[in-house]
Amino acid sequence: METNLKPVIAGFIPLLDSAVLVAASELGFAEREGVALKLVRETSWANIRDRIAVGHFDIAHMLAPMPIAASLNLTSLSVPMLAPMLLGLGGNAITVAAGLWKEMAAAGADPGGDPASTGRALGEIITLHHGAGAPPLRFGVVHPFSGHAYELRYWLAATGIDPDKDVEITVLAPQLMADALAAGQLDGYCVGEPWNTAAVAAGTGRIATYKQAIWPDSPEKVLGVTEKWAEANPDTLAALVRAFSAAADWCAVPDNAPQLAELLSRPDLLACDREICLPALTGRMQLGPDLQKHVPDFLAFSGGAKAAPMAVHGKWFYEQMVRWGQTDRTAESARKVEQIFSSAAYRSALGLTDLPSENSIRMFDGKRF
Amino acid sequence: MSGALSILVIDDNKIRASIIEQGLHDAGHDQVILVHQMDGLVRQIADINPDVIVIDLENPNRDQLEHMFQVSRAVRRPIAMFVDKADSHSIEAAVDAGVSAYVVDGLKRERVKPILDMAISRFRAFSRLTAELEEARTELADRKTIDRAKGIVMKSKGLSEQEAYDLLRRTAMKQSRKIIDVAQSLVIASGLLED
Numbered sequence: 001m002e003t004n005l006k007p008v009i010a011g012f013i014p015l016l017d018s019a020v021l022v023a024a025s026e027l028g029f030a031e032r033e034g035v036a037l038k039l040v041r042e043t044s045w046a047n048i049r050d051r052i053a054v055g056h057f058d059i060a061h062m063l064a065p066m067p068i069a070a071s072l073n074l075t076s077l078s079v080p081m082l083a084p085m086l087l088g089l090g091g092n093a094i095t096v097a098a099g100l101w102k103e104m105a106a107a108g109a110d111p112g113g114d115p116a117s118t119g120r121a122l123g124e125i126i127t128l129h130h131g132a133g134a135p136p137l138r139f140g141v142v143h144p145f146s147g148h149a150y151e152l153r154y155w156l157a158a159t160g161i162d163p164d165k166d167v168e169i170t171v172l173a174p175q176l177m178a179d180a181l182a183a184g185q186l187d188g189y190c191v192g193e194p195w196n197t198a199a200v201a202a203g204t205g206r207i208a209t210y211k212q213a214i215w216p217d218s219p220e221k222v223l224g225v226t227e228k229w230a231e232a233n234p235d236t237l238a239a240l241v242r243a244f245s246a247a248a249d250w251c252a253v254p255d256n257a258p259q260l261a262e263l264l265s266r267p268d269l270l271a272c273d274r275e276i277c278l279p280a281l282t283g284r285m286q287l288g289p290d291l292q293k294h295v296p297d298f299l300a301f302s303g304g305a306k307a308a309p310m311a312v313h314g315k316w317f318y319e320q321m322v323r324w325g326q327t328d329r330t331a332e333s334a335r336k337v338e339q340i341f342s343s344a345a346y347r348s349a350l351g352l353t354d355l356p357s358e359n360s361i362r363m364f365d366g367k368r369f
Numbered sequence: 370m371s372g373a374l375s376i377l378v379i380d381d382n383k384i385r386a387s388i389i390e391q392g393l394h395d396a397g398h399d400q401v402i403l404v405h406q407m408d409g410l411v412r413q414i415a416d417i418n419p420d421v422i423v424i425d426l427e428n429p430n431r432d433q434l435e436h437m438f439q440v441s442r443a444v445r446r447p448i449a450m451f452v453d454k455a456d457s458h459s460i461e462a463a464v465d466a467g468v469s470a471y472v473v474d475g476l477k478r479e480r481v482k483p484i485l486d487m488a489i490s491r492f493r494a495f496s497r498l499t500a501e502l503e504e505a506r507t508e509l510a511d512r513k514t515i516d517r518a519k520g521i522v523m524k525s526k527g528l529s530e531q532e533a534y535d536l537l538r539r540t541a542m543k544q545s546r547k548i549i550d551v552a553q554s555l556v557i558a559s560g561l562l563e564d
Contacts, residue, residue, distance in 0.1 A: 043426070043428070043429045044426075044430070044432050045432050046435055046469075047426050047431065050426075050469065051464060054460055056465075077460065144435070171435075171436035172433055173430060176430075
């Protein structure tokens with residue numbers, strides 16, 4: 001090992017969208033930029049947050065809303081953070097128990113996962129269950145400050161279901177979701193791949209809708225760094241952004257999907273069956289036992305403009321935090337959020353001068369942000 | 370706050386959990402409750418009504434625990450993580466050792482610090498124990514491999530046990546390798562030839 005490489009320690013959670021970090025470390029993209037990238041697998045998002053806060057990790061694979069929650073001091077061990085690059089777009093889905101899907105299908109749910117249609121059908125089932133005095137349906141998400149929590153809540157609310165009153169939402173580790181669904185502890189969940197495909201493959205779950213349909217091309221995981229580390233290591237950060245951008249371009253090539261699936265399934269990485277990694281990487285999603293659907297960019301990796309964080313992304317997450325009572329709206333916080341999702345570091349590292357001017361976000365229900 | 374503190378220890382590893390429990394007992398805390406499973410924990414936390422919660426960092430359900438603190442009506446009191454957010458030394462030591470502690474109701478730092486320190490030292494002691502056990506296991510396995518290699522040399526060259534061992538040792542020295550490595554190669558090679 002060359003000694004003049006700059007050492008960087010990165011925490012990650014075993015999910016498909018750790019692919020950019022994995023490829024950068026295992027396929028030489030980091031080394032080419034002069035960085036010795038060492039990956040450390042973690043078991044919970046709380047550990048990721050704590051270990052970056054105490055300085056065990058230089059950088060981390062993070063849920064997009066996490067740097068905001070940390071900077072606004074909404075969780076314990078919070079430190080000011082930045083999200084200088086998007087590591088993955090899309091990649092999540094909402095899976096319901098096979099039995100619940102049968103009821104939803106009977107109520108007219110679109111088999112192809114149209115969120116408006118499946119949400120409306122779920123609402124009808126909830127009304128029926130409520131009338132029969134059944135306990136509320138229980139859904140799992142991976143973290144209170146996650147795209148999963150906000151996607152699920154947005155989908156429910158947009159189709160007329162109150163996420164706080166009509167259902168129960170709980171938190172569970174991604175790798176435990178499919179088992180909890182099979183055991184009847186959950187009626188549905190929103191999680192990243194491959195943990196939706198795992199339930200479909202086991203015959204216990206059915207994908208009802210997915211992130212790409214709810215909010216197209218939306219950020220899922222980001223590169224998380226503390227403000228302090230970014231300020232002290234601007235050159236290393238720029239080198240990492242270039243390495244990750246090149247790695248993301250490689251991950252985005254469809255012909256590389258089999259090699260990427262093989263790599264990610266390794267026992268020291270995701271430790272899962274190679275086959276369940278492929279659907280999300282190729283966009284050929286098995287929504288249920290009898291329906292495969294091609295969803296372009298179901299999980300997208302991309303260098304260039306698409307992986308640039310934008311203030312409007314941060315704004316959307318912040319709006320959801322305010323909407324669901326996790327924080328109050330203040331001008332000071334809004335200003336911080338814009339800085340956290342600033343594209344400045346990303347643009348300067350890659351020499352991008354002409355990012356498309358900031359588009360507004362369009363959700364499946366036609367609302368704009 | 371006065372009176373005895375109740376301490377909830379959540380750890381998948383039953384041996385480690387009981388080592389912590391013992392330590393806390395010895396330090397005069399007699400209300401220590403061990404939990405190995407997260408199922409139904411909200412209700413349990415409400416029943417137990419702990420002042421301090423200690424959890425191991427390997428537990429994938431840490432996010433669930435923090436979520437419960439945020440939303441559960443059962444645990445309404447404010448939660449502080451570790452003893453004091455400002456005490457960065459304690460926090461680092463705890464994360465290093467693999468443990469996290471939550472103070473459920475804003476107890477004074479001097480009352481909780483010894484509990485966290487105890488958990489940290491017990492976690493470290495447990496890691497040392499595990500490492501020593503692993504070392505002892507490896508040593509035992511090594512000795513078995515060397516014995517097998519000796520047997521192979523004795524049989525194929527008609528040597529005594531001491532002569533066989535000397536030959537292995539000389540070979541190792543000549544090749545600047547460890548005797549266990551030479552023995553391993555021999556056992557593997559011999560296995561290949563037998564088939």
